Amino acid sequence: MPDIWFYHLEKTPLAQVLPDLLEKVVQKGWRAYVHGHDDDTIDALNGQLWSYSAASFLAHGREGDDLAPRQPVLLGTSGEIANGAEVYVSVAPVDFPDISGLQRCLLVFEGSDDDHLAWARGQWKRLKGEGADLAYWKQNPQGRWEKMQ
Template sequence: MPDIWFYHLEKTPLPQVLPDLLEKVVQKGWRAYVHGHDDDKIEVLNGHLWAYSPASFLAHGREGNELAPRQPVLLGTSGDMVNMPDVYVSVAPVDFPDVSVLQRCLVVFEGGDEDHLGWARQQWKRLKGEGADLAYWKQNAQGRWEKMQ
């Protein structure tokens, strides 16, 4: 079972946080699959990843594209991780695919979304009960991540 890290967004919205998280994944030489629950949200994230910084480029693609298996970062809604990722990133309340062979899972949820927050709490309880290695990260007043005990 991989390490599973929960990121509780309170200060910064998902489109602003996701590029930083994905850049760290890619810097480690890992690949990522970003799992959303609807095409509209995935399209917003896709557009933001293309334009978030004029000084950076984060190679990525969407499911269904013929180059999807080659993408270092793949965004989708199916859970079919055809790019063979090392990291699974959940950005919506969706069922996890089989993540047993991955290095890490990131569960990123916005505190203002009660449905997503409730789902994240249920996942934490379920995974904790299964003996998973969990970490909870929360933004401090300056917007920096702090690992909570």
């Protein structure tokens, strides 16, 4: 089972955090699959990834695109990891696909969304009970990530 890292957003919205997380994944030479719950979420994230920085470019695509299997970052709602990703990124309370061959899973959830927070807590409890290697990252008052023990 891969390492599973929970990212609890309290200071910075998902659209600002996701590009940084994905850049780190790609810098490691890994591919990522970003799993959202609806097309509106995926559309918004797709737009953000195109425009988040004038100084850099993060190659990505959407499920169903002709080049989807070749994308280093693939956005989708199906949970089908068509790009052979090593990293699964959940940005919504969705059922996990098969994560057994992956290097890492990132569950990114907004603390202000009660449903998403409750889902993340349920996932933590379930995965902890299964013996998964879990890490919990929370934003400090300055918005930097701190690993909580």
